[in-house]
Amino acid sequence: SALRQSTGLHQRSRSSAASLGLQRPGDGLIRKPTSDPRQYKHTTFASGLGVLAVQDAEAKTTGFAMAVEAGMLEDPPDFQGLAHFAEHMVFLGSEKYPNTSAFSDELALHGGQHNAYTSSDSTVYYGQVGNDGAEKALDIFAQFFISPSFAESMVDKEINAVDSEHKKNQPNVHRRMYHLLRSRANPASPAHQFTTGDLDTLKRQPEKDGKSLVEALHAFHKQNYCAKRMHLVIVSSASTDASIELAHRSFDAVPAATDETCPPRREYLDTPMYSHELGNLGRHFVIGTKGSPELWVTFPVRPLRHRYKELAEVYLWSVLGHYGAGGLKALLLQQDLSQTYTYEAETTVAGTMVTVVFHLTEKGAADPDRVLECFFAYINIVRADGVNDRLLDDVRRLHQILFDYREQQASELAVVQTLAQALTEYPPEDVLTGGSLVDRPNDSLVRELLDALVPSNMNVALVSPAFDESKAPHHERYYNFGFSEAPLSAALVDRWAKASGFGLRAPPELAFVPRKLDLIEDSTGDAGPEVLVQAGGVDGWWLGMAPNIPLPKASLQLKVHFPAAVRSGAEDAVLAALHARVVQRVLEQPTDMLATCGVSYTFADLSDGFELSFAGFDEHMADLVALVVPAVRDPGADASWAFEQARRQYVLDLADVARLESHQHALEAFESLTVRGAHSRAALLAAARDPGRVSLRAYRQLLATWFSKDTRLSALVAGNIGRERGRALVAEAAKGLGVRSQGVVAPTNLASAPRVVRPSQTLEARLPNPIPGDPNSATLVVYQFGVPSIADRVHLSLLGEFMDRPVFEALRTERQLGYVVFGYVSRHHSIVEVRVLVQGVREAPDTVEALAEETLRKLTKLVDDMPAEELATRRHALRTELSKPPARLADFAGQYWNQILEGGENCFRRRAMQVAALDAENGTSSRLLAAAW
Template sequence: MKYLKSLGVLVFVFLLAACSGLGSDWLAEKSDSSAVLKPASDQREYRYAELENGLKVMLISDAGADKAAASLDVNVGSRQDPRNYQGLAHFLEHMLFLGTEKYPEAGAYQAFITAHGGSHNAFTSFEHTNYFFDISADSLAPALDQFAQFFVAPLFNAEYVQREVNAVNSEYRARIRDDARRELSVFKAQVNQAHPFAKFSVGNLDTLQSANELALREQLLEFYRKNYSANIMTLTVIGRESLDELAAMVLPKFSDVKNRSRHLAPITEPLFTAGDLPRWVNIQPVQNRRSVSINFPVPDAEKYWHNKPLNYIGNILGHEGRGSLLSVLKARGWADSLSAGQSFDYQGGALFGVDVALTESGQKHVDEIVGLVYQSIAELRLKGVEAWRFEEQAGLAMQEFMFRAQPAAINEVVQLSMGLQRYPAQELLRGPYLMDEYRPELLAEFLAEMTPENSFISLVAPSVNADIEIPRYQVNYGVREVTADQLTALIPMSTEGLDLPAKNNFIASDFALKKGDGSVGPKLLADAPLELWLNTDDIFELPKGRVYLLLESEEVVADADRRAKSDLWLRMVKDQLNELAYPAQLAGLDFDVSVGWRGIQISVGGFNQKQGELLRELLTVLKKPEWQQDRFERLKAQRLRQFENAARQSPYQQVVAELPRMLNLENPGLKAHEAATKAATIAAVADHAQAVMGQLHLRMMVDGNFSEGDARSLAEVVTTTLPTATERRSPSQFISHLAVGTAVREIDAEHDDSAVLLYVQSAVKGLQARVAMGLSAQMLSADFYHQLRTQKQLGYVVSASVYPQREVAGMIFLVQSPVMDPASVQAEINAYIQQWLKTGVDEASFEKHKAGLLLRLAEQPENLWDAASRHWQDLLDDYLKFNSRDLLVQALTDLSYADWLAVTQRDLGAGQRALLVYNAGKWPQSQPKGKPSGEPARFKEALPFYRFE
């Protein structure tokens, strides 16, 4: 392609993975044609194999990996649910974890994964069910042996049928007020009811006919026998073993998965039948939010995966730069954000959508907004299908592929197992990025489907007319009568300011790798006029990096008033920068500006070549924003809606969010923060910004593909743009030191479920307490989940996890329950903890878990961004040797069984220092035991605190 050639110094080198013959009878064939195209920076080895049973496998050898991971994808989901057992695929996903013939103990798999430093999960979608885990690299073989048995000989024990169908029902009820699910239920009611997407995919007690356990289990077994077939399964495994060792470890374990020759034909039923469109529905949300979505049914685009026509169209319509649809809508005060692209796809069809987040003014002009969307599509159809645009998009996508930072192993295996269902093995890595042929006629075909008469419009807003109810999600909606002619008439006479995107000037062209001086870790280059640190990466070998900058100031979050003003100031900055920064983001650059207890944190990341340009623009706007009243009012209203909507989230989300407000001095209570935001004026925010900028101390880290000269040049951008730095006056972080006993904080979530979060804080600060708490959390988390969720069926949301803050150790126990009041949930949590302490953990178990946690703490960064983030966090926490993890490893190494037992008995036993945050749900009279805390500010004022600088 012409564009790729024009990049000059960029050489697209593909390495073929090693692919030796296996000589094993479970392989259908062995051939060098199975080599995987990969970026030159990817040092892993790949091997594709297809077993005799038809199961497709990708093995990935990563010799330096600390974590191994695996994912198996079944090309089956809620699409295959029987009409009279809707939610069955999801229910099966739950049941598969509860024992196999070889490993019959329910919960044993979860306990093994947790004990060896790993995590696990699964999900069910319309056409896929995916199971995955990660684990310490030396424990892959036994974990895979248990994992494989899910697909060879699961038990589906009758004793767990009712328990797990209750869990599915709890999951449904936990999200009954989730707006995304409510809106989806309205959409499902509008589509062709003969289409399988119309079915209720989550399932509940009614749709799964839970009253007849015997029949439900038989349906479950039949579904598994029919659909869980090796020929529609794909498996990806990452391990540090060689490819031959991985093949010998993995392939025999999955060779016994039965091939039932399952054939999946495309769906022939249309998503909408003739005469269904155009259609407009109005939906009342739970949260105070407004949006309009315009969706168009289009043909299945999967066979065009190497052209990606819908990506091309979505990239232009969803552009946020000057002249874009979003730019025009923001200028008129009608929108906060916009997205465009493929919103749903299945075997046989797809949906393409444009979604606009509206302001209150935008809701009043929604007809004009819909008309502008139609006009934008018409303009794209008329003059936007151009070769140079396609080549620019294709080139950027290929840059992204060639210099991709490897995601965490658990995320990688999920992406790749699903990708094996879609792409040829050779293109598994490159396939999601490939745009190799400009086909204007293909783009025209898809654009021809995006017409007013072929559109489905949904307006979500609190005040819309909605006289139809869907009881399952307690959602009201209404249908607005509209004809194709009426929609066409919405196209505005004036489209002033609307234009197609210009050429992108942020595209990188220099991909040379910089060499460091051989030193390990960041080094200090200067301490005035700013503190400057540099780490030149020599591990990941990518032409990328990240610049961190801290504008340290005590004024930023000194109280709720100043925190609210800081927040509004930075929102003004980001909104003003959006048009400029969006092309940079498309070209592989990103930025963030955020408020923290230390001051204002800024980061710029991506290809290192043009970071200086973006950083200068960012700091210029930060120092002197355009103080536009209209923009301020729009962003302030958006922020106030967020406060309002925080009280309408799921109960478990609200109790988790309340915890740092109760513990950290710099985090104001929700009401105080909201009141301060309401009171803020543009003049007060501008004065506050000027005051902050007048007394800064600057700390900067340049991490990645940067030389010393690069770091000093970037530092010069900062010092020539921002005011002269002051002497360092470090802000302090204050963390409440809880008293013995239980303080109780009630929040009022608008939900019938109860939710209880019990936070237990260690009696003393220090690394010993941190590692002891971390070890306890690892030991009991899987069992806590199994006992309270699976055995006692308290609810879908059940977890126990460590919650450290600096050197203050803590642990949280969380339950959201549709069946039990908060006082009883509290009693169950405390009873579990005391029973666990009473039963005890023997020294052998302690040593096993300790070894697993040591491996987890010693894990090296998985990618460039992880490494840079660790360095920056250590700098902020004043670990100037960048050894925080080493110190934790040493503390854990030194922790004896006797020491751990003493710390655990002290902190989790009768002398607990605890804070309990709860929602009463439908049990308003239920009162958990403890002393009422009062509002966050008052609670924190009455307590001593730990101080960190």
């Protein structure tokens, strides 16, 4: 999909409410997964507005979204970035509700939130709100599409937010490269335009030409935000008819559209984006980076916009995604040219581009031509072999099963957003299946795509740390960087076209497409985990089937606890991080086919041990455990080359400071200052570069210490695995890890000392923004609250919800300090913190800090003055959130996992205790909240 630009960095996602029950598909017109119990009803209002209502019995809030068939490709040439700017402006007041914060305030009061994003093809506005607030919120929401204010004073403010957003994006190498390649597209196609917009493209230049941004906004809205090009989605526990009635009450005021006033959106599928005639194909670009080298290859292919039922590109993905022996990935690793690569097809109204991005090693960066030779040797062999009908059928079956048994999204917010976006791409009956199912396998279309992946039909771009930008012959004006551009050498193109050999062969069929899909009935229900085993250094727990997530899937969580004090210096932290990478590297090939077929693992380094998680279809989970666990203890003979590669890549990654934004660097630095055992980026980098501290020998020694006789294991099994199978899995894991401790793992042994440092006085730290040429500053103000009681948790949750709006309004909307403005309450290991985070170019950090503190001081008064009615509404919203059953297996297990690691079963009821604490306080004033604050 497109690179999305979201206004919503200040929003944080919440846990969820949707869930499942088994039901046959096919009720009504809309095809849905076997396991989806929701009801769907689509209708078109008299105005032409499309409306999809979804009834989800488990939904605790009302989700709503409007997708508009207009995106960055609709930008007028004289107002580049206008679609995105309209997205920013739409939520800022309407004729009926002129107050710019009316919508946000209404949502916040009822525990809701909203967000929006602009893609190439569409703009999607979405939100969720407590059911009591739905009627009012939807009426305010509807007016944004009927008569938005676009007030001049707000335009002048918000343009700074967009300008700041672009400045935030400017250093990002991926955005630079994406824009550079697109900027070369056919001038007759809108794909070549600059999409984010800034002060120059939206205001300064048009004003010089006598054009008004406000007028342009109104014209854009009138032309593109018309009923036939808008799609409304509502999700709630109410019946679909009731939701459609609700929609009528607010959205019947949307002006009726005719084919004349609202023609179908323009498509450019007959306008080639790139061709040799246009002179923009067969080009070679180089841009610089302070980070890792990359090689981008991009191919224009037949437009796939109306071919979604064939979904031919997924065959390509199974070819490129095959990491086993004889595959491209294995070859690139063996030749030490590329660690990994990503691939995507971007399909829009302007056409379809297939892009492959290789993450290069130093050797690959020195010889990118050889990377392409390997790539084309593989594609040539796959093409010569012809389309494998059995593989195509496996891919079709796999996609059907992944679709039928997919987990629900975590919130109404996520559900409505996905559905609304899909309605701009697919007809209503395919809104769930479009892009997911291979309805009409078509080997000739697959063949056509393979035929387009040839060296004579591509552009190539290198992201190179060696490129000297100061000597660059060309300059990109919107992102402000130097680059070089030249035609690809004809001799190379010829050589790649004939590339072959290397022992490459076409990928095999899929071996692990799930077949065993029956469900167990065993479950501990609401009682929380039950002990499976507590002996021999193993602390194992079992949950069984999540009552509202009946899927043939499971999760197995493992934590290996190191013996106390085995880790001290930065070199130990580096070696632990490298171990995670080495394990992943040596297991990549053996586990690849299982991952493709829906069961995968993650392995992460924690400062006091390792965490290993398995998730997905349970049928082959034991096979995966048997592959992974022994490699965690001993990565084997392959560890030597994997270690050296991992170390080099780790150094490159850490040195690539432009991969993060300045506010992320601030958070990272804060972490290294305040958490015991954490190390700064500089310290880690110094250790990783020093072969005297970080070596294969030191790694092997440390591995032996970690898995010594004191190693202990915690485990939790959840989902479609019964007690006996669960016990066997945990035993297998303990054996594979060599857990030999004689003692029982008592909870008190697991509780470690507080991780977050408590300074004796106010602490201020400064570091220069490490990103070269980045004009942004980031300021982070943190208040520590210590370890919270149950009542504290409730109060701080309320405060976190409450402070979001005032901080955003004061620092972003009023003061225009920047695009990134967060005010939030955060768990930080065992303690809680209140934080304000700002990134921008407008004011120096000293000024920002003073403004942040002033805003927090005002918060005290806002809390004191909170009317009883508002407090009750906020309590109700929090109660709703705390009582939601988890919608996903990972959340179901996750709600107990930390408590198993922290303190055992006493805390399993933490959420219920918080609900009880809330109920006990009901009817009281905001005094308790103010006291906590």
